[in-house]
Amino acid sequence: MTFSPAPGVRGVKICGLTEEAGFDACVTHGADWVGFVFFERSPRYVTPAQARALSARHVGGPARVGLFVYPDDDTLARALDIVPLDVLQIYASFERATEVHARFGVPVWLSQPVSTGADLPTTRRAGVERLLIEPKPPTTATRPGGNAQQLDWSLMQGWAPPFPWMLAGGLNPDNVVEAVIVTGAPAVDVSSGVESAPGIKSPRAIADFIHKARSVTFSA
Structure with missing residues (x-):
């Protein structure tokens, strides 16, 4: 099943939910997706039981997205047995993504x-519903994403996306309007940019981000 906003409505994902106030704010202010991070090195890590x-x-309300880093089948199966997830977001190869979709x-x-720009995919691959475009992490990073880096948005100019896609990396309420104007992103993903402390979401920032992300119209 595909989970997408209505045509012409920019999708918003709030990732790294760890506590009740943040989750409730996502529901109240109409986020399209909420993300649970199942990667222990992240300050936003939760267990499947906590996510449940x-x-x-x-x-x-928002569709539930589980984020996994190079997961094996057992890890995914254990999580899905505990918490219902509408989407599996993974760091892996295209081939592995196809396997995961076929398996689950x-x-x-x-x-x-x-x-x-050469890193941007130009052909569609089976088994992948959506791409999350974000900056490559620094060589010293301990995790592949969620490092609050901002992508060079100009890379997307002239790119013909072969998939539905979402812009991530370094977004916050102060820069999301510029980001969507420059890139034309149909959906955006934020984590640390709406936090009052690592892993703790600010309900006010969530509301502000969602409002601003949707304030710029686009053609679906």
């Missing part, structure tokens, strides 16, 4: 770190 408890606070039958999003 947060998700159970509201029936319906859940929509798969592939995180695609880029540093130059």
Whole structure:
């Protein structure tokens, strides 16, 4: 099943939910997706049981996205047994993403770190529903994403996306309007940019980000 906003409405994903106030703000202000990070090195790490408890606070609302870093099948199966997830977002190869979709039958999003225009995919691959375009991490990073780096948005100019896609990396309420104007991104993903402390979301910043992200219209 595909989870997408209505045509012409910019999608918003709030990632790295760890606590009740942040989750509730996503529901109240109409986020399209909420993300749970199942990667222990992240300050936003939650267990599947913790994600289940947060998700159970509201029936319906944002689609639930589980973020995994190079996961094996057992890791994915254990998580799905505990918490219902609408989307699996993974750091892996296109080939692995296809395997995951075939194995679990859940929509798969592939995180695609880029540093130059040559890194942007130009052909469609089976099994991947959406790409998340974000900056490649520094060589000293301990995780592949969520490092609050801002991508060079000009890389997207002239790119013909072969997939539905989402812009991530260094976004916040102060720069999201410029980001979507420059890139034309149909959806945006934010984590640390709406936090009051690592892993702790600010309900006010969530509301501000969602409002500003949707304030610029685009053609779907």
